[in-house]
Amino acid sequence: MEVANVRNHASKRKFGDIVSPSLPSLAATSSNGFDDNNNINDIDLSLLEVVEKSQNFIKVLDLKALKKLVLAFEAHLKDNIEARLQYPNQPDRFTDSEIELHEELQKLKVFTGAPELYLDLVNLNAAPSIVDLLNHDNTDTAIDIVQLLQDLTNEDVLEDNDEPARVLVDS
Numbered sequence: 001m002e003v004a005n006v007r008n009h010a011s012k013r014k015f016g017d018i019v020s021p022s023l024p025s026l027a028a029t030s031s032n033g034f035d036d037n038n039n040i041n042d043i044d045l046s047l048l049e050v051v052e053k054s055q056n057f058i059k060v061l062d063l064k065a066l067k068k069l070v071l072a073f074e075a076h077l078k079d080n081i082e083a084r085l086q087y088p089n090q091p092d093r094f095t096d097s098e099i100e101l102h103e104e105l106q107k108l109k110v111f112t113g114a115p116e117l118y119l120d121l122v123n124l125n126a127a128p129s130i131v132d133l134l135n136h137d138n139t140d141t142a143i144d145i146v147q148l149l150q151d152l153t154n155e156d157v158l159e160d161n162d163e164p165a166r167v168l169v170d171s
Contacts, residue, residue: 061110061111061113061114061117062117063117063120066111066114066117066120066121066124067124069104069107069108069110070121070124070126072104072107073104073105073107073108073126073129074126074129076097076100076101076103076104077101077104077129077133079097079100079101080094080097080098080100080101083097084097084137098138098141101141102140102141102144105133105141105144105145105148106144108130108148109147109148109151111152112151112152112154118152130145130148130149131145133145134146
């Protein structure tokens with residue numbers, strides 16, 4: 001019986017025996033779990049901090065922000081159309097305007113969380129510009145528009161309209 005107890009006791013390991021030698025010991029970390037170099041378990045968190053700081057702040061999407069986003073969208077759409085007309089056979093000359101238009105379309109997706117502003121979106125005459133992009137020569141842009149329209153007409157969003165939407169918006 002004593003041999004069995006010794007074996008069971010010997011088979012139990014301490015936490016320090018299990019932890020990989022490449023990982024910092026718990027004694028090296030402060031009470032918040034980070035060591036002196038702002039690392040936890042040898043993972044550098046400085047990149048995460050930079051990403052968090054670069055994120056836009058959260059604010060309520062209102063009519064003023066809507067107008068600002070629609071104007072930016074219309075300006076990038078105009079730039080894209082002009083570049084495509086000026087250089088129809090040189091796609092590398094209008095690639096930047098395509099990328100900027102794509103980014104503006106992504107920003108318009110914030111309206112999916114604010115159905116109370118849909119009427120204002122229509123009143124700003126943005127709907128025809130959005131629908132016209134279904135015929136865009138770049139298939140990716142047309143797909144972006146289809147996704148935007150699907151998001152804007154999502155039943156779940158339209159039913160949950162009790163409070164103002166809080167969304168990420170560039171300022």
